[in-house]
Amino acid sequence: MPDKITRRSILKGGVAGSIASLLFRPKSSKAHQIKAYQNSMGVLVDLTRCVGCRSCEAACNAEQNMPEPAKPFTDMSVFDEGAHGHKRRTDETTLTVVNKYDVPGLDHPLFRKIQCNHCQEPACLTSCFVAAYTKTPEGAVIYNADVCVGCRTCMIACPFYIPTFKYSSAFDPKIVKCIFCYDTRLKYGQPPACVEACPQEALTFGKRKDLLKIGRRRIVDNKDKYEDHIYGEFEAGGTSWLYLSSVPFEKVGFDMTLPHQPILDSVKNFLGMVPMVLTIWPALFTGFHLLATRKEPHAKDENTTKQEVGE
Amino acid sequence: MKLFTSRDQQLPVTGSTKKDGTLWSLKERLFLGLSFDGYKQQMLRNPVNWFLFAILVVGLPLLLQRYGFGLGSVTHGSNDYPWGLVLGFGLFAMVPLSASGFLLGTTVCLFGRKDFHPIERLALLNGLLGYFFAVIYLEVDLGMPWRLPYPMVVSFGTGAVLFLVAWHVATYLSVQIAEVLPALFEWLDKPEWTYYIKRVTLGLTVAGIILSTLHQGALGALFTYAPAKIHPLWISTEFQWIHFLCSAIFAGLAMVIVSSTLIIKFLHWRCGKAFRENLDYMTIGLAKGASYAMITYLVIKLVAIAHDRNWEYLLTGWGLYYLLEIGIAVVLPMIMFAKGARDGWVGLIRVGAFITVIGIVWNRLNTSLVCFNWQMYQEIPHWKEVWLTVTLYAFYFITYRFIVYRLPIVFDWKESEK
Ligand code: SF4
Ligand code: SF4
Ligand code: SF4
Numbered sequence: 001m002p003d004k005i006t007r008r009s010i011l012k013g014g015v016a017g018s019i020a021s022l023l024f025r026p027k028s029s030k031a032h033q034i035k036a037y038q039n040s041m042g043v044l045v046d047l048t049r050c051v052g053c054r055s056c057e058a059a060c061n062a063e064q065n066m067p068e069p070a071k072p073f074t075d076m077s078v079f080d081e082g083a084h085g086h087k088r089r090t091d092e093t094t095l096t097v098v099n100k101y102d103v104p105g106l107d108h109p110l111f112r113k114i115q116c117n118h119c120q121e122p123a124c125l126t127s128c129f130v131a132a133y134t135k136t137p138e139g140a141v142i143y144n145a146d147v148c149v150g151c152r153t154c155m156i157a158c159p160f161y162i163p164t165f166k167y168s169s170a171f172d173p174k175i176v177k178c179i180f181c182y183d184t185r186l187k188y189g190q191p192p193a194c195v196e197a198c199p200q201e202a203l204t205f206g207k208r209k210d211l212l213k214i215g216r217r218r219i220v221d222n223k224d225k226y227e228d229h230i231y232g233e234f235e236a237g238g239t240s241w242l243y244l245s246s247v248p249f250e251k252v253g254f255d256m257t258l259p260h261q262p263i264l265d266s267v268k269n270f271l272g273m274v275p276m277v278l279t280i281w282p283a284l285f286t287g288f289h290l291l292a293t294r295k296e297p298h299a300k301d302e303n304t305t306k307q308e309v310g311e
Numbered sequence: 312m313k314l315f316t317s318r319d320q321q322l323p324v325t326g327s328t329k330k331d332g333t334l335w336s337l338k339e340r341l342f343l344g345l346s347f348d349g350y351k352q353q354m355l356r357n358p359v360n361w362f363l364f365a366i367l368v369v370g371l372p373l374l375l376q377r378y379g380f381g382l383g384s385v386t387h388g389s390n391d392y393p394w395g396l397v398l399g400f401g402l403f404a405m406v407p408l409s410a411s412g413f414l415l416g417t418t419v420c421l422f423g424r425k426d427f428h429p430i431e432r433l434a435l436l437n438g439l440l441g442y443f444f445a446v447i448y449l450e451v452d453l454g455m456p457w458r459l460p461y462p463m464v465v466s467f468g469t470g471a472v473l474f475l476v477a478w479h480v481a482t483y484l485s486v487q488i489a490e491v492l493p494a495l496f497e498w499l500d501k502p503e504w505t506y507y508i509k510r511v512t513l514g515l516t517v518a519g520i521i522l523s524t525l526h527q528g529a530l531g532a533l534f535t536y537a538p539a540k541i542h543p544l545w546i547s548t549e550f551q552w553i554h555f556l557c558s559a560i561f562a563g564l565a566m567v568i569v570s571s572t573l574i575i576k577f578l579h580w581r582c583g584k585a586f587r588e589n590l591d592y593m594t595i596g597l598a599k600g601a602s603y604a605m606i607t608y609l610v611i612k613l614v615a616i617a618h619d620r621n622w623e624y625l626l627t628g629w630g631l632y633y634l635l636e637i638g639i640a641v642v643l644p645m646i647m648f649a650k651g652a653r654d655g656w657v658g659l660i661r662v663g664a665f666i667t668v669i670g671i672v673w674n675r676l677n678t679s680l681v682c683f684n685w686q687m688y689q690e691i692p693h694w695k696e697v698w699l700t701v702t703l704y705a706f707y708f709i710t711y712r713f714i715v716y717r718l719p720i721v722f723d724w725k726e727s728e729k
Contacts, residue, residue, distance in 0.1 A: 016472065023665050034696055084391075084687070084688040086688065089388070089390065089391070091390055124534060126470055127536045128471055128473075129462045129468040129471040129474035130465065130466040130467070130468050131466050131467060131468035131469075131471075132466070132468075147461055147465055147466040148454070148455065148458075149454070149455055149458045150453045150455040150458070150460050152393035152454065153393075153471070153473050153536065155393035156393055156394060156533075156536055156537050156538060156540075159537075159539055159540075161390070161391060163390075165382075165390065165393065165454060166454075167381060167383030167386070167454075168383075168388070170378060170379055170380050170381035170384075171382050173381065173382070173454040173455060209319070214343075224550060257537065257539055258539050259539065262335030263536060263538065266535045266536075266538040266548035267472060267532055267535045267548075269532075269535070269548060269549050269552070270472065270528060270531075270532035270535065270551070270552045271470075271472070271532075273552075274525060277521060277524050277525055278521060278525075281517070281519055281520060281521045281524065282521065285417070285421055285517050286517060288421060288422065289420075289423070289517075292422040292423045293422070293423035
């Protein structure tokens with residue numbers, strides 16, 4: 001992977017170097033700008049067009065060979081389910097979920113489909129200590145169950161609460177999440193199953209940079225219809241899946257407090273100091289030792305300390 | 312055991328040979344110099360064992376259930392709270408409480424404070440067991456425990472904080488084993504084996520400092536992967552690793568005080584002269600060290616709030632909870648340590664140490680569970696998960712006691728004259 005010198009891999013070099021420098025010498029880690037794949041694909045989700053038919057959920061279930069759900073995909077009562085007073089979320093049998101939002105002052109509900117957003121600088125990927133995730137040039141963030149240890153750090157790290165764990169399995173658990181239909185479709189340039197199934201064209205598949213243009217044009221052409229923001233353009237460093245909405249995004253469940261920098265940026269403070277500790281500490285503490293023990297050269301036999309008690 | 316030691320002049324076993332000059336056999340050493348029946352008697356008489364037994368009777372089947380039917384069968388299997396109590400306690404609280412090894416190693420070996428020598432081995436053992444059991448907790452919590460060595464041999468996520476933790480904990484565990492081995496060698500009558508270890512003690516100690524600085528900090532840095540999920544008062548992306556490192560210092564020291572207190576109270580027969588006579592003095596010294604670390608901690612906590620401009624959060628309910636934690640878990644024991652150290656009130660220090668230990672557990676659970684997803688809902692761990700956590704702690708306790716009973720940790724081994 002010669003041309004993949006992203007900030008991520010440089011940081012990798014940073015820590016790898018740090019660990020190596022236990023034996024060799026340290027490398028410094030530097031922050032760089034995100035250099036996402038130029039031809040990354042994406043999907044633009046337009047909340048104003050979605051009618052909550054759940055066709056995408058059904059299509060995904062079939063495409064990814066997921067078990068049949070308890071209630072059929074035509075049953076709309078599921079919108080009121082969801083545990084702990086919260087909307088439904090992805091789980092080990094569901095890669096994507098549509099939720100209903102009743103927005104005050106609006107005569108109809110809004111619906112929002114969630115799935116992996118396929119971040120440009122994925123937190124799940126950068127936090128995994130066995131490199132189980134890969135960001136493909138097409139933009140998909142895929143996962144390799146063969147090396148996953150099941151530590152679930154990726155679930156902690158994902159700012160969108162997307163990866164789920166197959167807790168029900170003792171011998172073959174794994175992380176379950178949307179993979180942009182990479183194996184079956186994206187790889188061959190085809191749109192994912194959920195996009196194809198949408199009867200309302202609420203989901204638009206295309207190159208991320210084109211989708212941003214389309215989104216912006218929709219906003220400009222319909223000034224009173226859309227919020228002047230494309231969710232995912234910058235959030236968490238930018239995502240391949242992008243959203244348009246007619247109401248403020250926090251009213252339809254989006255987290256507007258997310259930093260615009262990649263999640264990795266908040267870990268950098270620590271990663272940056274690792275090489276310093278590795279290089280400075282040995283000399284520093286050996287020096288302390290020499291200073292502290294100089295006065296009593298060769299204090300013999302540590303075994304019989306009969307120290308005066310107290311002062 | 313107390314009963315036997317007062318009855319039999321030879322007991323407890325404190326050296327290689329009996330009164331009459333013959334060697335204690337390995338079996339006798341294992342049974343503390345008692346006959347099998349005598350050993351059984353002292354075991355059954357101890358109420359603590361019955362308590363442990365009660366924990367294990369329920370806990371062991373739960374452990375089997377976890378391995379047979381998956382994590383979901385003993386926890387809530389929450390996707391919102393991927394890290395539950397087992398990890399929140401077993402990794403994030405056990406590791407700081409086990410910082411004692413590197414701290415006392417540094418004090419004695421590096422700074423030449425030989426006056427702390429009688430408690431050094433206890434601190435090293437406390438460190439070793441803490442880390443070892445952190446790995447055991449991890450083995451219960453990992454989805455695929457059989458893949459534990461993967462980050463070392465199969466696939467390397469070199470840019471991840473957990474990668475660093477894995478490598479450092481593994482390396483540090485070996486360092487700590489090397490540091491505790493001399494006690495085992497003496498007990499096995501092979502003191503000459505310690506020769507090589509003694510020669511590299513300084514190297515081991517410095518390695519311990521580096522590894523500890525980094526992975527104690529790294530445990531904090533793990534939470535900076537979730538900057539938007541944890542309540543701002545408990546997460547500071549700039550300072551999290553320093554917070555965790557600094558609090559590990561007083562946590563480790565307090566844990567040695569707690570452990571030595573329990574040993575001097577309940578295992579008095581096992582304590583050697585140097586340990587018994589110097590313990591008060593050493594406790595005061597540890598408390599002094601801890602109180603300095605605590606005041607530093609308070610300052611950097613304050614710096615973090617100022618830096619992240621989180622002042623307004625202090626006036627909310629979460630802020631009160633935060634102040635309560637700081638007040639009870641840090642300020643209160645800090646004052647107790649300072650007062651106790653100045654006036655020589657060892658009892659006060661010991662109570663303070665208990666509070667500190669519980670306080671650290673509280674802080675780590677706050678970060679990993681209570682204040683995690685603070686805008687969502689509170690996860691109350693499944694009772695089975697709670698029980699499992701306690702069960703593993705019971706194993707920790709049993710192992711700890713088993714070793715302190717036998718190896719020369721708090722007493723000096725009298726070798727046979729050959
Ligand atoms: S949305 Fe979450 S799971 Fe998907 S790529 Fe981003 S961080 Fe990873
Ligand atoms: S659970 Fe698996 S994929 Fe996720 S961080 Fe851990 S090892 Fe990586
Ligand atoms: S992209 Fe594929 S895997 Fe992802 S939600 Fe759509 S259908 Fe499911």
